[in-house]
Amino acid sequence: MRQFAQAVNRLGTESGSSLKYRQASVHQWLSGHLPREAVRPLILEALARKLNRPVTRAEAGFPSDSYLSEKPTSVEQLIDLGRQDMDPSRRKLLAAGVYSAALSVPAFSALTAAASAADQERITRPSGRIGSGEVATVRRMTDKIADILDELGGGHARPMAAAFLVNTVAGYLHADASEKVHRDMLSAASDLTYLTGWMAMYERAHGLGQTYYLRALDLANESGDQLTYSRTLRGMSLQASHLRHGRKALEYADSAAEAAPQASPRLTAFLRGQQAHASAMVGDRQGAISRLREAETALSKADSRRDAVGGYDQAAFLFHVSHVHYEARDIENSVKALRHSLRVMSPQERQGRLHAYAVLAQRQHEMGHLEESCASWERFLDDYEVLSTARGDEHFDRLRALNMLRRSPVTRKLQDRIHAVAELKAA
Structure with a gap:
């Protein structure tokens, strides 16, 4: 019961809520006391993750949404x-x-996409x-x-x-x-x-x-539209990998690849790169390396036009290379790939650059390269000052939590800038 309470609390943190349920709360739930409505989705998800399958409200003994007489159209x-x-x-x-x-x-x-079905919904x-x-x-x-x-x-x-x-x-x-x-x-x-x-x-x-x-x-x-279906599944794989659900990330990535057998070279590279990252997450290094080779080959055949939505280029490929190295705990080569990715990244991609510099700074810090890490954090802050992004907020919170010792002029300068940016964002 204690572990279940902890699982619900973790989900609360993941969804932006601070929960402090204990073993006694779970005992009350098991005795028939209905938890608060806002907590029920967290309980269902905790059960689903443990059982590795969806759990319905009825299975958990929660009241069903019976007022929904008809399923709304998409x-x-x-x-x-x-x-x-x-x-x-x-x-x-x-x-x-x-x-x-x-x-x-x-x-x-496995889905039906007949014109008549679409016409009925229209x-x-x-x-x-x-x-x-x-x-x-x-x-x-x-x-x-x-x-x-x-x-x-x-x-x-x-x-x-x-x-x-x-x-x-x-x-x-x-x-x-x-x-x-x-x-x-x-x-x-x-x-x-x-x-x-x-x-x-x-x-x-x-x-x-x-x-x-x-x-x-x-x-x-x-x-x-198979290609958009595939690209969306790839996005779902990226989300799962960010949340460290490796098996689910690989499942979505493989499903995305299966959904687009006739994909263009650029989209093929896009899909193979995500398959590589997800494979590395589950310990399949050989499979990850193989997928990276396929991504690189496909990217070499792509035309010069890069889609604004869901585009994939050399910088994105190198980011995947960095992830594969990092999952294998080869941090040095991961950092090298990240540096290369930043060198070839378009100046217009401020969102991607912000994220890449933050990841680079954290991995340099892991290696003990403190001054290089500080320099990367400075580049991160250049973009963070002018962007409105929760991903940037997440990185900034992590930076502030590092509490680097004031051992050099570089670290002192960074600490001063952190305080200045925090005041700017709070204003």
Whole structure:
């Protein structure tokens, strides 16, 4: 019972809540006392992670949501999610949602994507008729939001994405259109939803990010878009790897690869790189090295155009190389790969650069290279000062917790700057 209470408390921390349940609380639950509504999802997830399968409310003895007489359509679920994400009073509650490590996602081939199914879900309303121009608008807006993410951070970009989904894309999805245009719109909406989930993940709202990913999968399936379906699964694998669920990360990565047998060279590299990282996490070093070779070969065949959403380039590949070395505890080569990644990274990728310098600084600190670590933290702070990003906040909290000794002018300078940035962020 003590271990179960600890598991629920850990999940509370993961979702942004501070819980202090003890063995006596679990004893009360087992005796029939219903835990608070807000804690029930945490209990279900703790059980699911222990059993390695989803656990329903009914199985746990919780009241079911019987008032939901009909399952809303995927578009309705997306609109509801986006509307809540737009509301500042609801956003914090959404962000506290629990990430499910026992979620199973079927392969694309196991799902039905027939046109008739999509037509049945579509509701024609007097909102006009759309064509290819509206699809292009959604694609362009998605690219612009991805640019804002790189330049200013997800804290600014995600509310824009949610508002655009609700105020514009929802109307397009409900409008009259030819079958081809409607499918193209579903695909474009899926891309934007995937990007919104990506931003939520990087803002440490992992339960919310996972929910957006699931909505993106629904839309990609309805449109018959295997590539977006695959790319979304790859994003789910990255999320699982960040949360240290290695087996789940590998499951999603393999499912992503299976969903895109005809992928372009760049997407193939994108998928193989994630498979390599996940393989290394579960101790399959040989498999990881093999996947890295496949990623490198595929990337060498890619054209020069890099997608704004879910793009993959030499810098991203080298980041995966660094992860594979680090999982094998080869920190020296991990640092070398990270340095190389930063050298070839686009100057526009401030979000990625911020993350890479923070990871580099932490690994240099592990090696005992204190002054090099301080220099990398300084580069991290250059971007952190101007970006709104919870991932950056996470790294900054870790930096402040290091409590480096004032052994040199370099460490003293960094400590002074940490205090200055903390005051700036608090203002």
